[in-house]
Amino acid sequence: MARLDLVGIEKRFGGVEVLRDVNLSIADGEFIVLVGPSGCGKSTLLRMIAGLEDISAGEFQIDGQRMNEVPPRDRDIAMVFQSYALYPHMDVARNMGFSMEIRGAEASARASRVAAAARTLGLDKLTARLPRALSGGQRQRVAMGRAIVREPRAFLFDEPLSNLDAALRVEMRLEIARLHQRLKATMVYVTHDQVEALTLADRIVVLNGGIVQQVGTPLDLYQTPANRFVAQFIGSPTMNILGVSRTDSGVRLANGAEIALPGLSGPVAELGIRPEHLDLADPATAPLTGTADVVEHLGSDTNVYVQVDGVGPLMVRQHGHVPLRAGDRLGLVLQPGQTHAFTADGRTVRA
């Protein structure tokens, strides 16, 4: 097991800067998720940890040792690829034992490790098959098995679930969580899916445009996002953002309603409120009134898209079933203390 340190990591392809000044300490046994929209550099960062991409500047260390110049095979890190990258001409057992084969391990040791890994992943009946005779989920398991057999210092996952259907994705997500609990290994996981990030991570690293936006636990990111990007990226449905003007004691919405934000100093240009932090109220007394545009009945929740008078569209999520229909008039109140204030350039303003 290992501690991974990224110190001032940068990546340039020619003149194009892909990653800028990434600093991150990953503790032994920690599950880190790199998350961000496509093109944010998260996969590149993972490949730099793996040794498949050169590091343009900065230093990458494993247990305090500089790794920049160490080839992938000597870093003792296993990686699960998005495409699975199973060797098509080798059967499942040989795919999983290939790393030991290359290192010249004894055939009997190899066979027992492969068999053990196959058992934990439910692949024991498939070890003689070729990858093309497997389903997507089974291929995914083989790819994970290949990493487990290695007994590496750290595991890397590059969007491992994005080629699976929704049901299988949930199942494999659980399996990865179990794997982490069982092995207590350091894991770095790349995804663009914030649900995967929130469910799996000890800590999440949010990347955008090659810059680390925030590092924190799932709850940190949800409750105290560092900026508007993180606020909107984490949490589903997405946080509502309203344009506001500053008053002495708080902010004023476009429809004239005033919201007190005690203790807040500095300019505020926008106010964020998550759909689950808006409550329905009597239109006669509520600060915000509007018309239900679309109502989604999910059973456990009800999502309401509201055209708010003088403000614009807002999304509201209510727990349980709410008997509303499109076109209904309704009032909204903001739950106190659940708003997020941002400056014009998107930074969070805290009390």
Added chain:
Amino acid sequence: MAVARRNPLLTLGKYAAILFYLSFALFPLYWLLKISITPDQLIYTEGTALWPTDATLENFGKVIWQTDFLRFFWNSLIVSLAAAAITTVIAAGAGYAFSRFRFPGQKLVIALMLLTQMFPLLMIIAPIYKIVAMLGLLNSLSSLILVYTAFNIPFATFLMQSFFDGIPKDLEDAAMMDGCTRFQALRKVILPLTLPGLGATLGFIFTAAWSEVLFALMLIRSEDSMTFPVGMLTFVSKFSVDWGQMMAAGVLALIPSCLFFIFIQRYLVQGLTSGAVKG
């Protein structure tokens, strides 16, 4: 797969078309075979009859025992195998480099290789003759091996590159993560997957070299180092053409090509389809 009900007439038409195409394509081969087993005295008297009234293997015997044909064969075999092997090895290396690496001058090399394919052979045959003569390689099999290899490398390289392009880069990355050096990854993972491509390239170059006549004619004068297509011309004498023996030799010349293709067929079919599916 759902089997749609077909119009039987359409099916019949399809088979008729295939049959017509096959007989059209195979007729010259049939004619080759027919004349090779027709006794000499019947060749002109029943010249255009589809079926000879008498058959003999005499022509084959004469070609094998009384002419230099075995030597021509042997020469052709050496030249074609050597050219195919050398070309494939070089093309595989170059194709891999083009497919996996970005290096300065890459576009220039590709452009130059394409350029060499643009000229008709007749235009460059004189300079090639001069170069080979200066190297002192006239009348030697190595001159042919050299020329065939040089002329086939560009095409073979592009062919191999497309095969390498069809192999995901992730596989090499995975192999390197699993503990391989780049070379080990190439040998243990990429090479086994490239066998169809190698087979296709080998077969292609072998056939091209086997049937090449222009350079062979220009660069080889002595009977000792003639290849079989040139040797065929020895059946043409000043006053007559020995059709029977010429055709018998032709039939024999088909054998190595057929054997070679039977041998690599499995890879070739795989190779051609994998190349075709890849956009």
